[in-house]
Structures are given as C-alpha cells and as structure tokens.
Amino acid sequence: xxxxxxxxxxxxxxxxxxxxxxxxxxxxxxxxxxxxxxxxxxxxxxxxxxxxxxxxxxxxxxxxxxxxxxxxxxxxxxxxxxxxxxxxxxxxxxxxxxxxxx
Numbered sequence: 001x002x003x004x005x006x007x008x009x010x011x012x013x014x015x016x017x018x019x020x021x022x023x024x025x026x027x028x029x030x031x032x033x034x035x036x037x038x039x040x041x042x043x044x045x046x047x048x049x050x051x052x053x054x055x056x057x058x059x060x061x062x063x064x065x066x067x068x069x070x071x072x073x074x075x076x077x078x079x080x081x082x083x084x085x086x087x088x089x090x091x092x093x094x095x096x097x098x099x100x101x102x
Contacts, residue, residue: 006058021057
C-alpha cells in the first residue's frame with residue numbers, strides 16, 4: 001500500500017512542484033542523518049518526516065504534505081522553545097568562547 005509505483009504528475013506545473021519536493025526530500029534526508037548522530041531520538045523523528053515527504057511526492061497526496069508541514073512546525077516550535085529557555089536562563093552564550101588564531 002505505501003510503496004506502490006509513483007504516480008506521474010498530470011500537468012507540467014505539478015511535475016515542477018514534485019521535483020521541488022524531491023529536492024526538499026534529499027536535503028531534509030541529509031540533515032536527518034546528521035541529526036541522527038547528534039540525537040538519535042530526534043533523528044528518528046526527522047527520518048519519519050522524510051518518509052512522509054517521500055510519500056507525498058510519490059503518491060501526490062495532499063494529506064501527506066499537510067502532515068509534513070505539521071511535523072516541521074512542531075520541530076520549529078521545539079527549537080524555538082529550546083533557544084528561548086537558554087535565553088531566559090542566560091546560558092545561551094555561556095559556552096561560546098572567542099576563536100583565537102594565535
């Protein structure tokens with residue numbers, strides 16, 4: 001059911017948007033693998049997002065695009081909350097040291 005043959009886009013505009021989703025998929029996949037080595041749990045979450053995006057551009061389903069947008073929004077909110085807590089506690093710039101080339 002999930003891995004059926006890809007559906008061909010019916011119009012040229014749909015083909016262009018499908019190609020854009022493919023590029024986004026590969027970029028997100030690279031970042032997901034990098035994130036997987038930093039934090040395995042969030043890496044799995046990102047790989048799930050990549051799978052949803054893959055299903056969106058191969059099966060041309062609008063629902064999968066909406067799910068991908070919701071997953072990205074949740075990830076962005078988590079990042080903003082993490083940064084906000086560090087700014088609130090004054091620990092955001094604490095571990096940063098100036099670079100010295102001497």
